[in-house]
Amino acid sequence: MNAVSEFRHDALLYAGLSDFVARTARFVREGLAADEAVAVAVIQPRAGALREELAADANEVTWIDMERVGRNPARIIPTWQQWTREQGTRTFRGIGEPIWAGRDEAELVECRHHETLLNLAFEGVPWQLLCPYDTTTLGPDTIEAVRHSHPQVLDGAARIDHPHPRPDDYAATLLGPALPPAPAHAQRLAFASGELAGVRTLVRRVLSDVSRAQVNHALLAISEIAGNSVVHGGGSGTITLWRQDTHLICEIRDTGRVVDPLAGRHRPTADQDGGRGLWIANQICDLLQIRSTETGTTTRMRVNVHCATSG
Secondary structure (H helix, E strand, C coil), X not given: CCCCCCCEEEEEEECCHHHHHHHHHHHHHXXXXXXXXXXXXXXXXXXXXXXXXXXXXXXXEEECCHHHHCCCHHHHHHHHHHHHHCCCCCCEEEEECCCCCCCCHHHHHHHHHHHHHHHHHCCXXXXXXXXXXXXXXXXXXXXXXXXXXXXXXXXXXXXXXCCCCCHHHHHHCCCCCCCCCCCCCCEEEEEECCCHHHHHHHHHHHCCCECHHHHHHHHHHHHHHHHHHHHHCCCEEEEEEEEECCEEEEEXXXXXXXXXXXXXXXXXCCCCCCCCHHHHHHHHCCEEEEEEECXXXXXXXXXXXXXXXXX
């Protein structure tokens, strides 16, 4: 089988576990037969079922823990970029499952943005990425959305072509949809240069029942984004904090503008001067959402925390 000459980003619509295994195993074996490097990033039980089907061939595959890497969808593109760079001159292909049943609406929105941005991140890079979607467990809106982010959709025996995402589609990932409003009980604080100590104090107060390690973990991400507001966002900002189930939600608004749809997905280099704030926050947060217009930027972070007394 001839290697592709450009990035091929296909969505695979399948129905249930056995259909997933049959169709993805064929894709993997085609790659191995062509001496391609193959990576699989799916969650359980699909990862285990595919390993079992591949038998000894599974040892030739790189297995990526998508439930860990993909918890925050913004971490997936850098993971694929690192793996593809490691292949040198060898051709390669992968299977990536960013969306699964149980994702909440905020995660689904960012996953859809991720699927669109894959086309930008790998433009001109010759490899194949197959993204499986289970039509038996995912909602119709999720299935419909794949047609807007994948130039090809594999549905049964058919390969259906769709328009390739355009620059406006990439820019739209920074524009919306609008984030739901913060709850009335959320705590707010305006800050400016020299006032980040007040931000840290507020975070510690909201997380007063959380272990010091978890507080410091959250503070690292929040401090990076608040610092960005001071340096790049007009010199000041507003922070809003609230607890939601087992998460701390932190929203920071400023008058700066983010113009790179892949902001926060660029892995910093050792000699890079600045540009690490969004990257660091993405490594810490379970979800990070950016909405940026001509009037300013909102960055909303979700960090998993639990009470120190809960064990």
